[in-house]
Amino acid sequence: MEIFAGIYQLKVPIPDNPLGHLNAYLIRDGDGGHLIDCGWNAPEAWDALQQQLDQFGVGLRRLRTIVMTHIHPDHYGLAGRLKEASGARLVVHRLEEPFIDSRYVRFERVLDELAPWLRQFGVPDAELTAFQRASMPVLSRVAVAVPDELLFGGETLTLGPYTFDVIWTPGHSPGHIVLYERSAQVLIAGDHILETITPNVSYNPQSGPNPMRDYIDALRRVRDLPTKLILPGHERPMHDLPKRVDEIIHHHEERNQDILKTLGRGELLPYEIARAIPWIGGTVTWEDLGVWHRRLAVMETLSHLEYMRWEGRVKRTSVDGLMRYRLA
Numbered sequence: 001m002e003i004f005a006g007i008y009q010l011k012v013p014i015p016d017n018p019l020g021h022l023n024a025y026l027i028r029d030g031d032g033g034h035l036i037d038c039g040w041n042a043p044e045a046w047d048a049l050q051q052q053l054d055q056f057g058v059g060l061r062r063l064r065t066i067v068m069t070h071i072h073p074d075h076y077g078l079a080g081r082l083k084e085a086s087g088a089r090l091v092v093h094r095l096e097e098p099f100i101d102s103r104y105v106r107f108e109r110v111l112d113e114l115a116p117w118l119r120q121f122g123v124p125d126a127e128l129t130a131f132q133r134a135s136m137p138v139l140s141r142v143a144v145a146v147p148d149e150l151l152f153g154g155e156t157l158t159l160g161p162y163t164f165d166v167i168w169t170p171g172h173s174p175g176h177i178v179l180y181e182r183s184a185q186v187l188i189a190g191d192h193i194l195e196t197i198t199p200n201v202s203y204n205p206q207s208g209p210n211p212m213r214d215y216i217d218a219l220r221r222v223r224d225l226p227t228k229l230i231l232p233g234h235e236r237p238m239h240d241l242p243k244r245v246d247e248i249i250h251h252h253e254e255r256n257q258d259i260l261k262t263l264g265r266g267e268l269l270p271y272e273i274a275r276a277i278p279w280i281g282g283t284v285t286w287e288d289l290g291v292w293h294r295r296l297a298v299m300e301t302l303s304h305l306e307y308m309r310w311e312g313r314v315k316r317t318s319v320d321g322l323m324r325y326r327l328a
Helices: 041-056 081-085 097-104 108-120 124-131 136-141 211-224 242-263 270-276 291-311
Strands: 002-004 005-014 021-029 031-036 063-066 089-093 149-151 155-161 160-166 178-179 186-189 229-232 316-320 323-325
Touching: 002 136, 002 229, 021 229, 021 291, 041 229, 063 081, 108 124, 108 136, 124 291, 136 291, 155 242, 155 291, 160 211, 211 242, 211 291, 242 291, 242 316, 242 323, 270 323
Parallel strands: 031 063, 063 089, 089 149, 186 229
Antiparallel strands: 002 005, 005 021, 021 031, 155 160, 160 178, 178 186, 316 323
């Protein structure tokens, strides 16, 4: 549907996923258009994307630009098919570009690094292979495309009648970007700001040293932009940017407090902490989580621990190759 003058929301299905669909955004440009994100490589997603492009008068061959907020499979997965069919130029942040090869082409090296990395934070050997290979099924959901243009953040992109500021917002992914149209006061937010849920912020072998700090800083960077409409990558559009940013920051501080309370028992491995704390608003326990979400839970727990370690609230020790955390 047309969600703002000349900007259309395309709902692209994500099969077998509780998110339901990705919100891609089409910006009309005369008889052509520009697309922000595209969905993952599944027949249902491809068919739905084509149908909606046709419905809004921009067939595949008239698509000029594909901008990625980040290269996670649900946002980037169709890029290869879409670029081949349309000839559109693909634009991503420069920090996302290396992940295309390391995660989706020559991924064996990342797999080899992941097992010992997970083991040092307490993942038991009995679960290690399942944790290590938890993301393998999504490889079939990605059709790789090489970017034509790399962004740093700070540029402007003219897409149809609009000129967007490119704002670098790391945290959920190191090269995540949002697009801000100053005159229209519209923010295309990707996964940086969602309506009721929060994006996973993982400390992992490919993250920076303090991804949660990166994420919180990036939230504060956009908080006070004059904004009438926020267009997220999932869920529904929003209107009150400061309120939602404050809610997300508060949520993460509550998670910090859950971790600190758990550390009151003594020195613990991150895996042990992740098992002990509540998830999804306290409605989900560790036993309710599948292996993929358990891996994400450990990595997000680590991002909170490292955030608090840099703040001086917790300390980390290494004994016999295992990393444990305790209250400072």
